[in-house]
Amino acid sequence: MIVACAIDRRFAELAGVMIYSLELNGSIPEADIWIIGDGLRRSDKEKIQACAKRKITFHDLDPSTLQHLAGFKTTSNWSRVAYARLFLPALMPPTGNLLYLDADTMIKGSLRPLLEMDLSGKVIAAMGGPSKHNLPIGRAQDAFYFNSGVVLLNLKEWQSQELTLRxxxxxxxxxxxxxxxxVLNLVADGQTVALDPKWNSQLAKATSDEVRIVHFTHAKPNTTYCVHPDKALFLEYRSRTPWANARLKTMWDKRLNRLLHSLRRKLKPSPKGR
Incomplete structure (x- = not known):
């Protein structure tokens, strides 16, 4: 199995701690780790690599891929690299499964059941259920809608159906x-397997020993305003990485990031043909 994450520089710290937790608790030493990067510096890659025992494969988004992403919606919290997960399966060998993990996840238990999961005839396994998010994309509200922060992908099915192009x-x-x-929910419609919430636990009160993957979907654990009960564990793991002495980000950092993103959007010329 391949484990992959897609980040720009802002999420290098979170990705490093996630990988450290994967090495410590994941119980899948044979899995390959890929980092898809947008603008990562050599120093960023060196720090992330220092969090792992195994060699990490870094793949920088190339100009042709970035051209595809030009003009797609972004926000101050959600950069163009978020779309990279749609290209990931096309970069991999067409065998086995790909486990995509957002950088703001943390591994608390063995991932071996995911490594051994049979996805024959299916495209994706993920945590989800009926959702109001179905309605704007033309699906019934009771249709299965999954969160894309933790996704197990069947590489053979994805590539044979050319779902990146779709x-x-x-x-x-x-x-x-x-x-x-x-888009992931649309291209995999009717071809999904529901994962137990323990594989993508997003509730701030979910401290059960059964949780395997924590997903910090709101305030990130490297901020002063995060109150998630697993923030302390995140900081413990971070203390063993190159970011041990990094300061916690504040609300002012968040506001500055929003301002800079707004300025970049105003100054950036509109792509031709859009």
């Missing part, structure tokens, strides 16, 4: 509230 066609044809996540 995803790009959808993105170019309409606007989505949650583009990468909405």
């Amino acid at each position: 995803a790009l066609e959808l993105l170019k044809g309409r606007m989505f509230a949650f583009p990468d996540q909405d």
Whole structure:
């Protein structure tokens, strides 16, 4: 199995701690780790590599891929690299499974059951259920809608169905509230397996020993305003990485990031043909 994460520089710290927790608790030493990067510096890669026992494969987004992403929706919290998960399966060998993990996840238990999961005839396994997010994308509210932060992908099925091309066609044809996540749900419609919530635990009160993957979907654990009960464990793990002495980000950092993103959007010329 391949474990992959897609980040820009802002999420290097979170990705490093996630990988440290994977090495410590994941119980899948044979899995390959890939980091898809957008603008990562050599120093960023060196720090992330220092968090792992095994060699990490770094893949920088190339100009042709970035050209595909031009004009797609971004926010101050959600950069163009979020779309990279749609390209990931096309970069991999067409065998086995790919486990995609957002950088803001933390591994608390063995991932071996995911490594051994049989996805024959299915495209994706993920945590989800009926959701109001189905309605804006033209699906019934009781349809299975999954969160894209932890996704197990069947590489053979994805590639044989050319779902990367299908995803790009959808993105170019309409606007989505949650583009990468909405599109993944559409291309895998009827071909999904529901994962237990322990594989993508997003509740701040979920401290059960059964949780295997924590997903910090709101305030990130490297901020002063995060109150998640697993923040202390995150900081313990971080203390063993190159970010041990990094300061916690504040609300002022968040506001500055929003301001800079707004300025970049105003100054950036509109792509031709859009």
